[in-house]
Amino acid sequence: MRLLIIEDDKELALIMKEGLEEQGFTVDISNTGIEGEEKALANGYDAILLDLNLPDKDGLDVLAFLRDQELHTPIIIITARHAVAERAHGLNSGADDYIIKPFDFVELKARIKAVIRRSYGRTKNEINIGRIRIDPHIRKAYVDGLEISLSAKEFDILEYLANRHPDVVSSEDIVEHVYDEFFDPFSSVLRVHIANLRKKLAAAGGEGLLITIKGKGYRLCKEE
Amino acid sequence: MQRRIKMTGLSGTLLIFSFVITSFLIAAFILYIKFIPAPRLGLPGYLANLDNNYIISSLEKGSATIPLSTIIGFIGKKQIENMYLSAILKDLPYLLIIIIFIFVAGAVVLSKILQRQQEKQALLLARQLSRIDNGSGMEPEHPAIAKAYLEIKNRLATNALDYVRLSSYVTHEQKNMLSLLRAKLQLSGNSELTKEVDKVVDSLDDILTLSASANSSGKMEIIDAALVCADVCDEYRKIYPNIYFDFDDSANYQVAAKELWINRAVANIINNAIKHGKGRINVSVSNQRGSIIISVSDEGKGLDDEELEKLFDYRYRVGQLKKDGYGIGLSLVRHVCDLCGGLCWVENGETSGTVFYMVFPEVLTIN
Numbered sequence: 368m369r370l371l372i373i374e375d376d377k378e379l380a381l382i383m384k385e386g387l388e389e390q391g392f393t394v395d396i397s398n399t400g401i402e403g404e405e406k407a408l409a410n411g412y413d414a415i416l417l418d419l420n421l422p423d424k425d426g427l428d429v430l431a432f433l434r435d436q437e438l439h440t441p442i443i444i445i446t447a448r449h450a451v452a453e454r455a456h457g458l459n460s461g462a463d464d465y466i467i468k469p470f471d472f473v474e475l476k477a478r479i480k481a482v483i484r485r486s487y488g489r490t491k492n493e494i495n496i497g498r499i500r501i502d503p504h505i506r507k508a509y510v511d512g513l514e515i516s517l518s519a520k521e522f523d524i525l526e527y528l529a530n531r532h533p534d535v536v537s538s539e540d541i542v543e544h545v546y547d548e549f550f551d552p553f554s555s556v557l558r559v560h561i562a563n564l565r566k567k568l569a570a571a572g573g574e575g576l577l578i579t580i581k582g583k584g585y586r587l588c589k590e591e
Numbered sequence: 592m593q594r595r596i597k598m599t600g601l602s603g604t605l606l607i608f609s610f611v612i613t614s615f616l617i618a619a620f621i622l623y624i625k626f627i628p629a630p631r632l633g634l635p636g637y638l639a640n641l642d643n644n645y646i647i648s649s650l651e652k653g654s655a656t657i658p659l660s661t662i663i664g665f666i667g668k669k670q671i672e673n674m675y676l677s678a679i680l681k682d683l684p685y686l687l688i689i690i691i692f693i694f695v696a697g698a699v700v701l702s703k704i705l706q707r708q709q710e711k712q713a714l715l716l717a718r719q720l721s722r723i724d725n726g727s728g729m730e731p732e733h734p735a736i737a738k739a740y741l742e743i744k745n746r747l748a749t750n751a752l753d754y755v756r757l758s759s760y761v762t763h764e765q766k767n768m769l770s771l772l773r774a775k776l777q778l779s780g781n782s783e784l785t786k787e788v789d790k791v792v793d794s795l796d797d798i799l800t801l802s803a804s805a806n807s808s809g810k811m812e813i814i815d816a817a818l819v820c821a822d823v824c825d826e827y828r829k830i831y832p833n834i835y836f837d838f839d840d841s842a843n844y845q846v847a848a849k850e851l852w853i854n855r856a857v858a859n860i861i862n863n864a865i866k867h868g869k870g871r872i873n874v875s876v877s878n879q880r881g882s883i884i885i886s887v888s889d890e891g892k893g894l895d896d897e898e899l900e901k902l903f904d905y906r907y908r909v910g911q912l913k914k915d916g917y918g919i920g921l922s923l924v925r926h927v928c929d930l931c932g933g934l935c936w937v938e939n940g941e942t943s944g945t946v947f948y949m950v951f952p953e954v955l956t957i958n
Contacts, residue, residue, distance in 0.1 A: 555821035555836035562840030
């Protein structure tokens with residue numbers, strides 16, 4: 368899952384990035400409101416963490432601008448403004464959640480996952496696509512109850528394909544949600560990861576569960 | 592392969608030498624005895640003054656009668672023995688000269704044989720000593736040589752380990768400092784200098800790879816060669832877009848290695864292809880009967896036969912860095928192949944350019 372942190376405190380932003388990357392997220396950073404708006408509209412993020420005290424623009428204005436641009440990505444406000452009125456104002460302006468600094472990393476991670484889950488229309492943590500079961504919390508995947516050993520990126524790709532099921536997902540789309548902004552959208556690595564994921568699903572008895580639609584992308588199937 | 596230095600050759604030579612000399616002496620003695628008729632020492636004898644003509648005519652007739660008038664005296668057993676002894680002593684100097692000559696000639700021949708054997712042993716020892724660092728092993732039979740050999744071997748192993756630890760420690764420390772520097776540069780938005788730092792990190796990774804040895808680098812990892820190659824292609828495509836990656840997505844590409852090693856080996860070959868090859872660069876990974884083959888082809892002018900032969904024809908040594916015009920790249924590639932039980936070679940392409948190959952044994956794992 369790919370996140371955007373819009374935070375003017377560079378050190379805090381880097382610490383957050385490192386902490387979230389350890390949890391399996393891919394993270395981009397913007398230190399100003401305008402740069403954050405540009406990145407948010409240009410890339411497909413799964414969630415945006417937005418600070419309100421930005422040097423060039425108030426965070427709430429950034430939030431309003433993004434919602435005006437019909438951006439439906441979940442946005443979590445992370446700020447030191449803790450008054451109830453401010454929290455209510457933030458949520459009413461289109462934020463999906465509101466976290467007050469200083470925050471607990473475990474809580475931040477749980478809230479990020481919750482807003483992402485809701486944005487994909489899921490109420491449960493687990494994702495079930497036919498014979499495939501994915502537990503994003505413990506980052507494990509199963510075929511017919513049999514656990515498959517996946518690398519971090521293979522899991523991210525499977526999770527994203529499962530979130531987007533039954534859509535056909537293009538390589539560019541996968542790259543946008545699984546890798547950071549510096550990653551090549553025509554990556555060779557992605558092809559190898561998809562090939563390995565398919566081989567591992569097949570080895571667990573799930574041959575044909577991940578199919579390639581030529582010229583369009585990839586799709587998870589409920590049945591072979 | 593364990594080899595033993597044989598010390599039994601020397602005693603064998605001495606044994607043969609003693610046998611030959613003894614045989615010569617025995618033969619000389621037999622010949623000498625054969626030409627001197629043995630006296631009938633049990634009978635008394637007479638001294639007669641015979642005319643030469645009489646002796647000749649008697650010999651021609653086959654019988655002789657010695658007239659009593661010619662007998663001038665009686666000779667005893669003791670006198671005859673003395674006479675024979677005198678005859679022997681008369682020949683003794685010649686006999687001694689022959690014996691001394693045999694001894695001297697034998698000694699010269701022996702010294703030549705021993706010298707040759709010593710040279711042979713020295714060459715064998717030198718050959719084994721030259722391989723002391725690669726674990727081929729040797730067990731000299733001579734206790735003093737065996738002891739000295741073991742001491743040198745242990746000292747070399749300790750020095751090599753110290754060297755690896757030191758270079759590993761230094762490069763890791765430098766990488767930590769560079770990480771901090773890179774983070775600060777990133778914060779300040781200086782992307783140009785960030786790229787320069789990345790180049791220094793790559794160079795440090797090369798040093799880490801080159802300083803690794805099969806004994807010192809710990810347990811091998813199971814890595815996906817296709818994934819590493821794809822990753823390197825992605826990285827190089829940022830500076831050279833004309834790189835294409837190809838692989839069969841149904842095959843297994845797991846090899847026993849370290850990701851850093853394969854990464855640096857492939858990166859160095861691609862780097863060379865960009866520098867010397869030009870044109871389209873194709874990186875391909877395939878699995879042919881359990882061999883993972885990585886090939887990198889370019890569209891440059893290729894290499895002549897002599898260059899092709901010599902390109903990988905040496906082991907990595909500090910003195911040979913940059914001598915091939917390819918930097919440390921190909922030394923590193925060969926070193927990585929040696930570490931992982933692989934092979935590498937280079938060919939000219941069918942139409943143009945060169946194709947570099949690396950081959951590693953496939954590793955099968957149970958998922």
